[in-house]
Amino acid sequence: MKQYKIPNATIKRLPLYHRYFQFLKDSDKKKISSTELAEAVQVDSATIRRDFSYFGSLGKRGYGYEVEPMLEFFKKLLNQDKTSQVALVGVGNLGNALLNYNFSQTNNIKIAVAFDKNPQIIGQKINDVPILDTEKLAETIQNQEIDVAILTVPANNAQKVADELVQAGIKGILNFSPLRISTPPTVRVHNVDLANELQTLIYFLDNYR
């Protein structure tokens, strides 16, 4: 597939577009106007047009978008043809919720294995995902050639586990712990900070209305 130069902000919206076209296809819709699309994904239509312009001529002006080819395009773009296997470390409440979260419903992502150090849950399965001893982390990640890990361990343990993940060859970490982690520049970290999201929303409400 062609490689495009695309701004990060656009990249972050691609899964959203992909998912919405999937939703339209599942609802047997054949076409959608740019106004409807903007309304549905809550992105203004100028931004959508700019986003799509990075990929050449997607959609016709004044006509809207045909669902099937758009879906096919985003599927290819996001490598939805292959399934990405990820690991999860830390099967507490949040880890447990993510194991039960149906990533594969909207994206070709599968949590292949989970790790925890609690002997009471090691050996069990959640939503068909086996939970292994954290001691097996490096070995398993290397054997299964897993590139991406979800980090849901408590904050005070996050950096230590991140170091182990990097050591094991992980290239991307989705970090849910509230403190930031350091990794070498070759490892990409995306932070999902739930308390931060809530705090920011509250700050906006208190100050901008």
Place this chain on the structure above:
Amino acid sequence: MKQYKIPNATIKRLPLYHRYFQFLKDSDKKKISSTELAEAVQVDSATIRRDFSYFGSLGKRGYGYEVEPMLEFFKKLLNQDKTSQVALVGVGNLGNALLNYNFSQTNNIKIAVAFDKNPQIIGQKINDVPILDTEKLAETIQNQEIDVAILTVPANNAQKVADELVQAGIKGILNFSPLRISTPPTVRVHNVDLANELQTLIYFLDNYR
């Protein structure tokens, strides 16, 4: 407290700074250099300086930041003097994880009440938060003067519940459902899209290394 004009990107980093100064105080640190701060929060120091510049002269050049006054400043700025009460709707796996997530550890946020329509859990408490029938949503939110809701219902129900929340007077929604919701312009929605986060991380890894 003074009202500042601050870019959204800066606002989103404020809780991160706040939390890190809290962490430093808890670790009995008195001072931190701007290099250390940049490393710890994973934001480059030019951005930190620009962020702080919106609030006048925070910290001295070449000296770094004193923990105590910085913490006090961010506490006031983020209204950490008062506790924000929020509601949660949808006590599935993710809702359950959020109820057990200790928001109050790092932020003065408290989930005051949760709603679900499953009779098997209505009347129970999770982490001391009572679970009420979704039918009581409007009444409870009005009585308890709650402004902010966390939405963790299944995607196919999200818009309906969002409409009910708006009707009940909610001003801010933290939306975890994978499809976007529409609300009137007076209601602020922040989306946390877990599959999207993971997908974006994988896309970056596949295309930019």
